Amino acid sequence: MAEIINLSYPAYLLENVDNLEDWLQKKFPNQHIRPLKVSLDARKKPIKYNIRAEISREPLHPEINCIQAKEVNKDAIRVLIVGFGPAGMFAALKCLELGLKPVIIERGKNVKERRRDLAAITKHHEINPDSNYCFGEGGAGTYSDGKLYTRSGKQKDIHRIFSTLVNYGAPKEIIYQAHPHIGTNKLPGLVEKIREDIINKGGEVHFNTKFLGLELEDNKIVGINTSKGSFKSNTVILATGHSARDIYYHLYEKLIEISPKPFAVGFRIEHPQSFINERQYKGETNIGLPPAAYSLVANKGESGIFSFCMCPGGIIAPCATEPGEIVTNGWSPSKRNNPLANAGIVTQVSIEELEKLGYSGPLAALEFQKSIEKKAGDWANGSQAAPAQMANDFIKGKKSEHLKETSYIPGVYSADFNKLYPKAIAERLKFGLKTFEKKMPGFLRENPMLVGPETRTSAPVRIPRGKDLIHPGVKGLIPCGEGAGYAGGIASAAMDGERCANAAFHYLTENM
Template sequence: MSNSNLHLLEILVLPEQIENELDILNSIKSKTGICIEDIKEWRIIKKSIDARKSPVKFRLEVEINLNDIPFEPIHKPVYSNLQPTLNQHAIVVGFGPAGMFAALELLKCGIKPIVIERGKNVRERRRDLAKINKEGIVNPDSNYCFGEGGAGTYSDGKLYTRSSKRGSVEDVLNTFVEHGAAEDILINTRPHIGTNKLPGIVESIRETIQKLGGEIIFDCKLTDIHIHDNKIKGIETSNGFMQTENIILATGHSARDIYELLEKKNILIEAKPFALGVRIEHPQEIIDKAQYHCDTKNPNLPPAYYSLVTQAAGKGVFSFCMCPGGIIAPAATAPGEIVVNGWSPSKRNGKFANSGLVVSVDENDWKDWQHKGNLSALYFQKEVETKAYLAGGGNLVAPAQKIKDFIRNKESSSLPECSYIPGISSANLHQILPAKVRKSLQEGLIYFSKKIKGFDSDDGIMLATESRTSSPIRIPRDKETLEHTEITGLYPCGEGAGYAGGIVSAAIDGIRCAKEIAQKKTNPKV
């Protein structure tokens, strides 16, 4: 740090001390020897929980300032002061996190984004979501995955990522704060927005894009791509033809019709490994007790979290998208399938904890679908989702089983309370999941039940299927230019392209694709 009057240090404090300024200052004093009176300003710049042993503590990275020059703000807005001059355009297909951040970045680079989105804006989308929950009816263009903000709008809004691009992650988090997320996401090592806050943030990002000159067209679906000499010439949409030389294709991993279209047009796509399994749920209390090593949870601690991983029966088994205090969500994108996922409100104050529990699958698992060529993994995925729908008995009722009964391969005679709103019905999930997946899950669950006390108790339940953790297809692209390996001007982007997983990495991928288009437009190859 250049200013010798600024110091960074790490301290551990008990949960009851986290809101007490004097306790924190005393910890700083005992760690550094600096008198409290000499500290002009202090702030927490990273916060995490260390629950490895009892007592559970908060680990804080603290910055202290010993001079009179105030700290620079942690949050750095970008778009409030931006005044771009736009003289070119690019088309973005899909307005999920990848499409949203691609559009923002194009504006930064002086290019007008024209975004087409098959779904509706956040407000109108709500009516279709009510139909899913109340009547079990899925509109294939407007659901929990399709519409303004994509799958991100009604996601859980956990913003952690394995991306090592620190600067890019900070840019994405800062953009969320600029559009209404709490600044806490900039310091928390496990940043989380919450389903209740995301729709407003997404609307605010849309307003920024429009204010800066971008165009967003809802209810507009990409139906065909015009290509000549392996170059993009335009797109066909439900609203008609649009001429363009560059498309950012950010349609997500649930847009099966897009994969079918690419395959039909002989645009190279590849089946790729993905993960398949169930969503599990427990009373939050069980997880709190196990993870915080206590009988009664300290009210200063957030609802507890877990992350589980093992190798079982030759396959990776892992928890995914764990939602403390959350609910299980119906994430199907077409009639006749059950897809579950999870979310939680910003306060994570629901009474259940849910998580995906999935098994890695590869080409050996979808051998029976080999006749479908590049779409084989997708058909394998779809088959399991359809089986789950039929086992549930329709109307999005999900087949469910107690964890302990799944381990014993026995249908549950009764089911505990569950947060999934369309409802659950008892079924043996062994009859739905592929053989290797259920074997790995069974062994994995036995192992995880030793790690977390109460995991296989009477209240632990599992629902099929958690099948969309990642894309079963990759749309291959050049490592440098990010263009499709065979089609100039086609930028496969985000989760659906197989190059991202989750909100932040999809957003970063959107930014990268936009930058490449800008770079190409400024330095065209002759």
């Protein structure tokens, strides 16, 4: 009979271990063992790996807990899925498991063709509104580091998502790592495999096909209109991501209920990765430890200031989706071996604060977001160069005379973030930086550089849905994922995509 055991080993013992299961098996040669969770404990020396494992004298049953996409015929009931990011992708896989035919509508290009548009951003400062770091096969997730960490407590759902990713080529370690990560360099091949399987099983994927509007009869979905004509179905899973502003405008103009959603804004901060390693590992930096990360939080009144999407050994990326705007984000390759670490430092912006700033209505947060990105774009004179400022100069309220080297390839120019953001927001960000120096000594003494703006932390709009996940005003419309306000990252978006496919199945079953 299997039992659960907790193990602890000094980190240096696992320095050159490529296959943890094989290594553990050698430690327990007369039993069968499988790691369930592995976490790094750097609170005191020696730094250790804590391993929770399942062990038995009998062979362990193989873990089969992934979405089983099945082949469907051409006459299967169709479900339209708008957007081919993590939410749309997993909605499609779940539809196939349920015997439904997913028809995916994606405004952007496949991953191979998409690379040319990403290169055009960094080399020529050219933005393709339909193919960029946010739009295209795999969505923003394809080029957003591949972090899979989620605070969701639904362990079985998380395990199923991770097992499905492993089934399509992700490293098996993501199933048991405490902070799983795939890496931007490995994600394109993985999403290609998922797309190929969807098509081979009877689904459809239409790239370079822009959603133009819902087709309704008596407030019921009958199809959608696109740049390549009409697609018919009684159900639409709307999984377009948090940067598809035209979707929000379309719903608003059609008087379909949406609401503003609080979100967070700020900038990215860069430190040498060696400094982060030194601080987090207390000088113990050369014994097989991964590049260190951090998570910092501060509170000023009712508003939080926090680090966001921390990227060890990563780069800052240009993530604008329209010409004339500047947006930054971060990602890391799988080895996280670049010399600089970056993270978003952001503060919450409430609906009440937006109203005080003169923004109201369902699109209040979106319009504020746009105003910040456009101001930065105006300062850049049509380029994708980003505003930058030394952190201590930001606190002092002065423009920096000298800037540091940065991983942001399009380049940076000296600017004052005190003039980019309203005073109250800037003051909270300053408070956060000062607090983080107290929590992580050296955080400011290193005089790191700020690059921004960081404005796409989450959707600025929420598209409502009921307990059945159907929009309350449009039968057959299923708002899904991060763009609808129900997820935050790859894993939670994928889980929501699966839930929405289940909702589509139940809706169609009840209304056929």
